[in-house]
Amino acid sequence: MQTLLILGASGDLTGRLLLPGLARLIRLGRADGLHLVGAGSDDWTDEQWRERLDGAFAPALAKADDAGRAALQQVRDDSSYHLLDVTRDGLAELVRTLKGPVAIYFALPPAVSQMACSALGPGSLPRSTRLVMEKPFGTDQASAHSLNDKLSKLVPEQNIHRVDHFLGKATVFNILGLRFANRILEPVWNNLHIEKVEVIFDEDLALENRARYYDGAGALRDMIQSHLLHVMALLALNAPSTLHERDLRDHIGSVLRASTVNLDDPTSSRRARYTAGTIGDRGIPDYVAEPGVDASKGTETLTEITVSINNQRWSGVPFVLRSGKALGAKRKEAVITFRPVSHLPVGFTGQDAPTRLRIGFGPDTLQLELDVNGPGDIFSLDRATLSANLNETDLLPYGEVLDGVLAGDPTLSVRGDTAEDCWRIVEPVLKAWSEDLVPLEEYQAGSVGPDAWPSSHGRA
Secondary structure, eight states: OOEEEEETTTSHHIIIIIHHHHHHHHHTTOSTTOEEEEEESSOOOHHHHHHHHHHHHHHHHHHOOHHHHHHHHHHHHHOEEEEOOTTSTHHHHHHHTSOSSEEEEEOSOHHHHHHHHHHSOTTSSOTTOEEEEESSOSSSHHHHHHHHHHHHTTSOGGGEEEEOTTSOHHHHHHHHHHHHSOTTTGGGOSTTTEEEEEEEEEOSOOOTTOHHHHTTTHHIIIIIIIIIHHHHHHHHOOOOSSSSHHHHHHHHHHHHHTEEOOTTSTTSEEEEEEESEEETTEEEOOGGGSTTOOGGGOOOSEEEEEEEEOSTTTTTOEEEEEEESSOSSOEEEEEEEEOOOSOOOBTBEEOOOOOEEEEETTTTEEEEEEEEEOSSOTTEEEEEEEEEEOOOOSSOHHHHHHHHHHHTOOTTSOOHHHHHHHHHHHHHHHHHHHTTOSOEEEEETTSSSOTTOGGGGTOO
Protein backbone atom coordinates (compact mmCIF):
# COMPACT_ATOMS: atom_id res chain seq x y z
CA MET A 1 0.00 0.00 0.00
CA GLN A 2 1.33 3.42 -0.97
CA THR A 3 -1.06 5.94 0.67
CA LEU A 4 -3.43 5.87 3.65
CA LEU A 5 -6.01 8.66 3.51
CA ILE A 6 -7.93 9.18 6.78
CA LEU A 7 -11.23 11.02 6.48
CA GLY A 8 -12.27 12.55 9.79
CA ALA A 9 -8.59 13.04 10.61
CA SER A 10 -9.34 15.73 13.20
CA GLY A 11 -11.89 13.57 15.03
CA ASP A 12 -11.71 11.53 18.23
CA LEU A 13 -11.50 8.09 16.60
CA THR A 14 -8.42 9.09 14.61
CA GLY A 15 -6.54 10.66 17.51
CA ARG A 16 -7.44 8.13 20.20
CA LEU A 17 -7.34 4.83 18.31
CA LEU A 18 -6.34 4.94 14.64
CA LEU A 19 -3.07 6.88 14.85
CA PRO A 20 -1.69 5.04 17.93
CA GLY A 21 -2.52 1.73 16.21
CA LEU A 22 -0.78 2.89 13.03
CA ALA A 23 2.24 4.13 14.99
CA ARG A 24 2.92 0.73 16.51
CA LEU A 25 2.50 -0.87 13.08
CA ILE A 26 5.13 1.51 11.70
CA ARG A 27 7.43 0.95 14.69
CA LEU A 28 7.39 -2.80 14.05
CA GLY A 29 8.40 -2.30 10.41
CA ARG A 30 5.05 -3.41 8.96
CA ALA A 31 4.15 -0.26 7.02
CA ASP A 32 7.27 0.44 4.95
CA GLY A 33 6.94 3.20 2.38
CA LEU A 34 3.58 4.39 3.66
CA HIS A 35 2.43 7.93 2.88
CA LEU A 36 -0.13 9.25 5.38
CA VAL A 37 -2.67 11.92 4.47
CA GLY A 38 -5.34 13.41 6.72
CA ALA A 39 -8.53 15.14 5.65
CA GLY A 40 -11.28 16.68 7.73
CA SER A 41 -13.82 19.43 8.17
CA ASP A 42 -11.63 21.37 10.64
CA ASP A 43 -9.50 24.06 9.04
CA TRP A 44 -6.14 22.74 10.25
CA THR A 45 -2.71 23.56 8.90
CA ASP A 46 -0.20 20.83 8.13
CA GLU A 47 1.61 21.85 11.32
CA GLN A 48 -1.53 21.37 13.45
CA TRP A 49 -1.93 17.93 11.88
CA ARG A 50 1.67 17.05 12.67
CA GLU A 51 1.12 18.14 16.27
CA ARG A 52 -1.66 15.54 16.44
CA LEU A 53 0.72 12.96 14.98
CA ASP A 54 3.37 13.86 17.57
CA GLY A 55 0.96 13.17 20.41
CA ALA A 56 -0.38 9.92 18.93
CA PHE A 57 3.06 8.63 17.90
CA ALA A 58 4.78 9.43 21.23
CA PRO A 59 4.16 6.05 22.97
CA ALA A 60 5.48 4.13 19.94
CA LEU A 61 8.50 6.43 19.63
CA ALA A 62 9.40 5.82 23.27
CA LYS A 63 9.74 2.08 22.62
CA ALA A 64 11.14 2.21 19.07
CA ASP A 65 14.64 1.22 18.02
CA ASP A 66 16.62 3.41 15.63
CA ALA A 67 14.90 2.01 12.55
CA GLY A 68 11.47 2.40 14.12
CA ARG A 69 12.12 5.99 15.14
CA ALA A 70 13.35 6.83 11.65
CA ALA A 71 10.26 5.27 10.06
CA LEU A 72 7.88 7.11 12.38
CA GLN A 73 9.69 10.39 11.81
CA GLN A 74 9.56 10.00 8.05
CA VAL A 75 5.82 9.25 8.02
CA ARG A 76 5.26 12.25 10.28
CA ASP A 77 7.38 14.66 8.22
CA ASP A 78 5.93 13.57 4.85
CA SER A 79 2.32 13.68 6.02
CA SER A 80 -0.15 16.39 4.99
CA TYR A 81 -3.64 17.57 5.87
CA HIS A 82 -6.49 18.75 3.63
CA LEU A 83 -9.65 20.67 4.47
CA LEU A 84 -12.40 18.63 2.83
CA ASP A 85 -16.18 18.28 2.76
CA VAL A 86 -16.48 14.56 2.00
CA THR A 87 -20.11 14.89 0.94
CA ARG A 88 -19.11 16.93 -2.13
CA ASP A 89 -16.95 16.31 -5.20
CA GLY A 90 -13.55 17.02 -3.64
CA LEU A 91 -12.84 13.51 -2.33
CA ALA A 92 -12.36 11.85 -5.72
CA GLU A 93 -10.22 14.78 -6.86
CA LEU A 94 -7.99 14.44 -3.80
CA VAL A 95 -7.56 10.69 -4.34
CA ARG A 96 -6.43 11.27 -7.92
CA THR A 97 -3.57 13.47 -6.66
CA LEU A 98 -2.20 10.78 -4.30
CA LYS A 99 0.28 8.01 -5.03
CA GLY A 100 -1.64 4.82 -5.56
CA PRO A 101 -2.87 2.46 -4.49
CA VAL A 102 -4.81 4.46 -1.90
CA ALA A 103 -6.70 3.15 1.15
CA ILE A 104 -9.46 5.53 2.28
CA TYR A 105 -10.39 5.13 5.95
CA PHE A 106 -13.84 6.58 6.73
CA ALA A 107 -13.28 7.58 10.39
CA LEU A 108 -16.66 9.29 10.31
CA PRO A 109 -20.17 8.82 11.71
CA PRO A 110 -22.04 6.15 9.69
CA ALA A 111 -24.47 8.67 8.19
CA VAL A 112 -21.64 10.90 6.95
CA SER A 113 -19.80 7.90 5.48
CA GLN A 114 -22.94 6.98 3.55
CA MET A 115 -23.27 10.53 2.19
CA ALA A 116 -19.62 10.46 1.15
CA CYS A 117 -20.15 7.22 -0.79
CA SER A 118 -23.24 8.73 -2.43
CA ALA A 119 -21.16 11.72 -3.55
CA LEU A 120 -18.70 9.40 -5.31
CA GLY A 121 -20.07 8.40 -8.70
CA PRO A 122 -19.27 5.09 -10.48
CA GLY A 123 -15.80 5.20 -11.99
CA SER A 124 -14.72 8.12 -9.81
CA LEU A 125 -12.02 6.09 -8.02
CA PRO A 126 -9.21 3.89 -9.36
CA ARG A 127 -10.23 0.22 -9.06
CA SER A 128 -7.17 -0.41 -6.89
CA THR A 129 -8.52 1.94 -4.19
CA ARG A 130 -9.42 0.28 -0.88
CA LEU A 131 -12.38 1.57 1.12
CA VAL A 132 -12.38 1.06 4.88
CA MET A 133 -15.76 1.41 6.59
CA GLU A 134 -16.42 1.45 10.34
CA LYS A 135 -19.29 -0.51 11.81
CA PRO A 136 -22.21 -0.31 12.28
CA PHE A 137 -22.57 -0.77 8.54
CA GLY A 138 -25.84 0.92 7.69
CA THR A 139 -28.72 1.42 10.09
CA ASP A 140 -30.89 -1.50 8.98
CA GLN A 141 -30.90 -4.26 6.35
CA ALA A 142 -32.24 -1.99 3.61
CA SER A 143 -29.64 0.74 4.20
CA ALA A 144 -26.85 -1.87 4.42
CA HIS A 145 -27.97 -3.28 1.06
CA SER A 146 -28.11 0.20 -0.45
CA LEU A 147 -24.62 1.03 0.84
CA ASN A 148 -23.27 -2.28 -0.48
CA ASP A 149 -24.74 -1.44 -3.87
CA LYS A 150 -23.02 1.97 -3.88
CA LEU A 151 -19.67 0.52 -2.81
CA SER A 152 -19.79 -2.25 -5.41
CA LYS A 153 -19.96 0.42 -8.14
CA LEU A 154 -16.81 2.07 -6.79
CA VAL A 155 -14.39 -0.82 -6.17
CA PRO A 156 -14.45 -4.66 -6.15
CA GLU A 157 -15.75 -6.41 -3.00
CA GLN A 158 -12.21 -7.63 -2.24
CA ASN A 159 -11.18 -3.99 -1.80
CA ILE A 160 -13.95 -3.15 0.69
CA HIS A 161 -12.94 -3.52 4.33
CA ARG A 162 -15.89 -3.36 6.73
CA VAL A 163 -13.77 -3.42 9.84
CA ASP A 164 -14.56 -4.91 13.23
CA HIS A 165 -11.83 -3.83 15.67
CA PHE A 166 -13.50 -5.98 18.34
CA LEU A 167 -12.32 -9.10 16.51
CA GLY A 168 -8.56 -8.78 16.21
CA LYS A 169 -6.51 -11.38 14.38
CA ALA A 170 -5.18 -12.94 17.60
CA THR A 171 -8.68 -13.36 19.04
CA VAL A 172 -10.06 -14.88 15.83
CA PHE A 173 -7.26 -17.39 15.40
CA ASN A 174 -7.12 -18.24 19.10
CA ILE A 175 -10.76 -19.32 18.82
CA LEU A 176 -10.16 -21.27 15.61
CA GLY A 177 -6.97 -22.89 16.88
CA LEU A 178 -8.63 -23.91 20.13
CA ARG A 179 -11.62 -25.41 18.33
CA PHE A 180 -9.99 -27.23 15.45
CA ALA A 181 -6.52 -28.21 16.70
CA ASN A 182 -7.60 -30.10 19.82
CA ARG A 183 -8.95 -33.64 19.69
CA ILE A 184 -10.45 -33.25 23.14
CA LEU A 185 -12.74 -30.44 21.91
CA GLU A 186 -13.40 -30.80 18.18
CA PRO A 187 -15.52 -34.03 18.33
CA VAL A 188 -17.77 -32.71 21.12
CA TRP A 189 -18.37 -29.23 19.66
CA ASN A 190 -22.03 -29.82 18.74
CA ASN A 191 -25.55 -30.14 20.09
CA LEU A 192 -24.98 -33.70 21.32
CA HIS A 193 -22.56 -32.46 23.97
CA ILE A 194 -23.07 -28.71 24.38
CA GLU A 195 -26.10 -27.39 26.26
CA LYS A 196 -25.76 -23.66 25.62
CA VAL A 197 -23.31 -20.98 24.47
CA GLU A 198 -23.17 -17.48 25.93
CA VAL A 199 -21.29 -14.46 24.57
CA ILE A 200 -21.14 -11.70 27.18
CA PHE A 201 -19.79 -8.17 26.86
CA ASP A 202 -20.65 -6.29 30.06
CA GLU A 203 -18.94 -2.90 30.47
CA ASP A 204 -18.41 -0.83 33.59
CA LEU A 205 -18.34 2.32 31.44
CA ALA A 206 -21.48 4.42 31.20
CA LEU A 207 -22.45 6.72 28.34
CA GLU A 208 -19.15 8.69 28.50
CA ASN A 209 -20.42 11.68 26.45
CA ARG A 210 -21.43 9.53 23.46
CA ALA A 211 -25.14 10.40 23.47
CA ARG A 212 -25.01 11.82 19.94
CA TYR A 213 -24.30 8.35 18.56
CA TYR A 214 -25.38 5.93 21.27
CA ASP A 215 -28.84 7.32 21.99
CA GLY A 216 -29.76 6.64 18.38
CA ALA A 217 -28.24 3.17 18.40
CA GLY A 218 -28.52 1.39 21.75
CA ALA A 219 -26.84 -1.80 22.92
CA LEU A 220 -28.43 -4.13 20.35
CA ARG A 221 -27.27 -2.17 17.32
CA ASP A 222 -23.98 -0.99 18.84
CA MET A 223 -22.63 -4.31 20.15
CA ILE A 224 -24.70 -7.37 19.31
CA GLN A 225 -25.46 -6.56 15.66
CA SER A 226 -22.00 -5.10 15.08
CA HIS A 227 -19.74 -7.46 17.03
CA LEU A 228 -21.19 -10.33 19.07
CA LEU A 229 -22.95 -12.05 16.17
CA HIS A 230 -19.53 -12.47 14.57
CA VAL A 231 -18.06 -13.93 17.76
CA MET A 232 -21.00 -16.36 17.77
CA ALA A 233 -20.32 -17.31 14.16
CA LEU A 234 -16.67 -18.09 14.92
CA LEU A 235 -17.73 -20.30 17.82
CA ALA A 236 -20.30 -22.10 15.69
CA LEU A 237 -18.84 -22.48 12.19
CA ASN A 238 -17.87 -25.81 10.66
CA ALA A 239 -14.18 -26.37 9.98
CA PRO A 240 -13.12 -24.52 6.81
CA SER A 241 -10.78 -26.33 4.43
CA THR A 242 -8.21 -23.56 4.79
CA LEU A 243 -7.76 -20.25 6.60
CA HIS A 244 -7.97 -18.41 3.28
CA GLU A 245 -10.33 -15.46 3.51
CA ARG A 246 -12.88 -16.95 1.11
CA ASP A 247 -13.13 -20.26 2.98
CA LEU A 248 -13.35 -18.60 6.36
CA ARG A 249 -15.83 -15.91 5.37
CA ASP A 250 -18.00 -18.43 3.50
CA HIS A 251 -18.35 -20.45 6.69
CA ILE A 252 -19.09 -17.36 8.80
CA GLY A 253 -21.79 -16.42 6.31
CA SER A 254 -23.28 -19.92 6.44
CA VAL A 255 -23.75 -19.72 10.22
CA LEU A 256 -25.39 -16.30 10.09
CA ARG A 257 -27.74 -17.31 7.27
CA ALA A 258 -28.97 -20.15 9.52
CA SER A 259 -29.51 -17.85 12.51
CA THR A 260 -32.82 -16.47 13.79
CA VAL A 261 -34.40 -15.17 16.99
CA ASN A 262 -37.63 -16.98 17.91
CA LEU A 263 -39.94 -14.15 18.93
CA ASP A 264 -42.67 -16.61 19.92
CA ASP A 265 -40.56 -17.20 23.03
CA PRO A 266 -41.11 -14.17 25.31
CA THR A 267 -37.62 -14.58 26.82
CA SER A 268 -35.85 -14.54 23.44
CA SER A 269 -35.08 -10.84 23.78
CA ARG A 270 -34.74 -8.57 26.80
CA ARG A 271 -33.88 -4.90 27.14
CA ALA A 272 -33.16 -2.55 30.02
CA ARG A 273 -31.80 0.90 30.81
CA TYR A 274 -29.64 1.99 33.72
CA THR A 275 -30.73 4.33 36.47
CA ALA A 276 -28.49 6.35 38.79
CA GLY A 277 -25.96 4.44 40.82
CA THR A 278 -22.31 4.07 41.75
CA ILE A 279 -19.49 2.20 40.02
CA GLY A 280 -16.39 2.12 42.23
CA ASP A 281 -15.94 5.70 43.37
CA ARG A 282 -17.84 7.15 40.39
CA GLY A 283 -21.36 8.45 40.71
CA ILE A 284 -23.35 7.61 37.57
CA PRO A 285 -26.44 9.68 36.71
CA ASP A 286 -29.67 8.19 35.43
CA TYR A 287 -29.28 7.44 31.70
CA VAL A 288 -32.15 9.75 30.76
CA ALA A 289 -30.42 12.57 32.68
CA GLU A 290 -27.20 12.22 30.67
CA PRO A 291 -26.47 15.23 28.39
CA GLY A 292 -27.94 14.76 24.91
CA VAL A 293 -30.25 11.85 25.77
CA ASP A 294 -33.83 11.91 24.47
CA ALA A 295 -35.84 9.85 26.95
CA SER A 296 -38.69 9.41 24.45
CA LYS A 297 -36.49 7.20 22.24
CA GLY A 298 -36.52 4.42 24.82
CA THR A 299 -32.90 3.53 24.11
CA GLU A 300 -31.70 0.38 25.85
CA THR A 301 -28.28 0.27 27.54
CA LEU A 302 -28.39 -3.49 28.24
CA THR A 303 -29.78 -6.18 25.99
CA GLU A 304 -29.85 -9.92 25.64
CA ILE A 305 -31.06 -12.03 22.74
CA THR A 306 -31.19 -15.80 22.29
CA VAL A 307 -30.23 -16.90 18.80
CA SER A 308 -31.11 -20.26 17.25
CA ILE A 309 -28.71 -21.63 14.65
CA ASN A 310 -30.90 -23.85 12.52
CA ASN A 311 -28.51 -26.48 11.21
CA GLN A 312 -27.57 -30.05 12.05
CA ARG A 313 -24.68 -29.14 14.34
CA TRP A 314 -26.49 -26.62 16.54
CA SER A 315 -30.24 -27.26 16.38
CA GLY A 316 -31.67 -26.95 19.89
CA VAL A 317 -28.67 -25.13 21.41
CA PRO A 318 -29.42 -21.57 22.60
CA PHE A 319 -26.78 -18.94 21.82
CA VAL A 320 -27.30 -16.17 24.38
CA LEU A 321 -25.73 -12.83 23.41
CA ARG A 322 -25.66 -10.10 26.06
CA SER A 323 -24.09 -6.65 26.17
CA GLY A 324 -24.59 -3.60 28.32
CA LYS A 325 -23.16 -0.49 29.95
CA ALA A 326 -22.77 0.83 33.51
CA LEU A 327 -22.60 -2.62 35.06
CA GLY A 328 -20.79 -3.37 38.28
CA ALA A 329 -18.00 -5.38 36.71
CA LYS A 330 -16.44 -5.89 33.30
CA ARG A 331 -17.19 -9.29 31.82
CA LYS A 332 -15.99 -10.04 28.32
CA GLU A 333 -16.12 -13.74 27.54
CA ALA A 334 -17.72 -16.64 25.74
CA VAL A 335 -18.99 -19.44 27.99
CA ILE A 336 -19.59 -22.91 26.58
CA THR A 337 -21.65 -25.07 28.94
CA PHE A 338 -21.53 -28.81 28.28
CA ARG A 339 -24.40 -31.23 28.88
CA PRO A 340 -24.39 -33.33 32.06
CA VAL A 341 -22.84 -36.78 31.91
CA SER A 342 -25.33 -39.50 30.97
CA HIS A 343 -24.75 -41.37 34.24
CA LEU A 344 -23.06 -40.36 37.50
CA PRO A 345 -22.30 -43.42 39.67
CA VAL A 346 -24.37 -43.58 42.84
CA GLY A 347 -22.26 -42.68 45.85
CA PHE A 348 -20.83 -39.33 44.79
CA THR A 349 -21.93 -36.38 46.88
CA GLY A 350 -21.39 -32.66 46.68
CA GLN A 351 -22.20 -30.32 43.82
CA ASP A 352 -22.37 -31.91 40.38
CA ALA A 353 -21.90 -28.81 38.20
CA PRO A 354 -21.71 -28.78 34.39
CA THR A 355 -18.36 -28.63 32.64
CA ARG A 356 -17.72 -25.12 31.35
CA LEU A 357 -15.16 -23.64 29.00
CA ARG A 358 -14.62 -19.87 29.28
CA ILE A 359 -12.84 -17.92 26.55
CA GLY A 360 -11.95 -14.41 27.73
CA PHE A 361 -11.56 -11.45 25.39
CA GLY A 362 -9.09 -8.66 26.18
CA PRO A 363 -6.97 -10.12 27.66
CA ASP A 364 -7.47 -13.41 25.84
CA THR A 365 -7.70 -16.17 28.44
CA LEU A 366 -8.92 -19.74 28.73
CA GLN A 367 -10.54 -21.43 31.73
CA LEU A 368 -11.85 -25.00 31.90
CA GLU A 369 -14.11 -25.70 34.88
CA LEU A 370 -14.29 -29.37 35.90
CA ASP A 371 -15.69 -31.50 38.72
CA VAL A 372 -12.98 -33.37 40.66
CA ASN A 373 -12.80 -35.27 43.93
CA GLY A 374 -12.76 -32.81 46.79
CA PRO A 375 -10.34 -32.60 49.72
CA GLY A 376 -11.03 -34.77 52.76
CA ASP A 377 -14.02 -36.78 51.55
CA ILE A 378 -12.95 -38.35 48.26
CA PHE A 379 -16.58 -39.15 47.41
CA SER A 380 -17.52 -35.46 47.49
CA LEU A 381 -17.25 -33.57 44.22
CA ASP A 382 -15.54 -30.20 44.19
CA ARG A 383 -14.81 -27.61 41.52
CA ALA A 384 -11.41 -27.13 39.85
CA THR A 385 -10.47 -24.57 37.21
CA LEU A 386 -7.63 -25.00 34.74
CA SER A 387 -6.45 -21.60 33.47
CA ALA A 388 -4.19 -20.38 30.69
CA ASN A 389 -3.35 -17.10 28.98
CA LEU A 390 -3.73 -17.14 25.21
CA ASN A 391 -1.13 -15.47 23.03
CA GLU A 392 -1.68 -11.87 22.01
CA THR A 393 -0.39 -9.88 19.08
CA ASP A 394 2.12 -7.04 19.35
CA LEU A 395 -0.36 -4.73 17.66
CA LEU A 396 -3.16 -2.61 19.08
CA PRO A 397 -6.68 -3.51 17.84
CA TYR A 398 -6.71 -0.76 15.21
CA GLY A 399 -3.16 -1.71 14.24
CA GLU A 400 -4.47 -5.19 13.41
CA VAL A 401 -7.23 -3.62 11.34
CA LEU A 402 -4.79 -1.42 9.44
CA ASP A 403 -2.34 -4.30 8.97
CA GLY A 404 -5.00 -6.20 7.01
CA VAL A 405 -6.00 -3.12 5.03
CA LEU A 406 -2.44 -2.18 4.03
CA ALA A 407 -1.64 -5.80 3.12
CA GLY A 408 -4.83 -6.11 1.07
CA ASP A 409 -6.02 -9.01 3.24
CA PRO A 410 -9.81 -8.93 3.82
CA THR A 411 -9.88 -12.03 6.08
CA LEU A 412 -10.98 -10.10 9.16
CA SER A 413 -13.25 -7.73 7.24
CA VAL A 414 -16.99 -8.28 7.15
CA ARG A 415 -18.26 -9.34 3.75
CA GLY A 416 -21.20 -7.45 2.24
CA ASP A 417 -23.77 -10.27 2.41
CA THR A 418 -22.80 -10.99 6.02
CA ALA A 419 -23.29 -7.35 7.02
CA GLU A 420 -26.84 -7.52 5.67
CA ASP A 421 -27.56 -10.83 7.41
CA CYS A 422 -26.60 -9.39 10.80
CA TRP A 423 -29.31 -6.76 10.33
CA ARG A 424 -31.80 -9.42 9.17
CA ILE A 425 -31.29 -11.30 12.46
CA VAL A 426 -31.91 -8.33 14.76
CA GLU A 427 -34.55 -6.39 12.82
CA PRO A 428 -37.53 -8.49 14.05
CA VAL A 429 -36.34 -7.82 17.60
CA LEU A 430 -36.11 -4.09 16.98
CA LYS A 431 -39.61 -4.14 15.46
CA ALA A 432 -41.03 -5.94 18.50
CA TRP A 433 -39.41 -3.37 20.75
CA SER A 434 -40.78 -0.46 18.72
CA GLU A 435 -44.26 -1.93 19.23
CA ASP A 436 -43.61 -2.24 23.00
CA LEU A 437 -44.05 -6.01 22.87
CA VAL A 438 -40.96 -6.32 25.09
CA PRO A 439 -40.83 -4.18 28.25
CA LEU A 440 -37.97 -1.73 28.81
CA GLU A 441 -36.76 -2.74 32.26
CA GLU A 442 -34.40 -0.86 34.56
CA TYR A 443 -31.26 -1.69 36.53
CA GLN A 444 -29.15 0.39 38.86
CA ALA A 445 -25.77 1.53 37.53
CA GLY A 446 -23.11 -0.57 39.26
CA SER A 447 -25.39 -3.60 39.63
CA VAL A 448 -25.31 -6.92 37.75
CA GLY A 449 -28.35 -5.94 35.68
CA PRO A 450 -32.04 -6.65 36.22
CA ASP A 451 -32.35 -9.15 39.04
CA ALA A 452 -34.93 -11.22 37.18
CA TRP A 453 -32.57 -11.92 34.26
CA PRO A 454 -30.85 -15.31 34.70
CA SER A 455 -27.75 -13.98 32.89
CA SER A 456 -27.32 -11.35 35.63
CA HIS A 457 -26.49 -14.24 37.95
CA GLY A 458 -24.42 -16.33 35.55
CA ARG A 459 -27.35 -18.40 34.33
CA ALA A 460 -28.89 -18.31 30.87
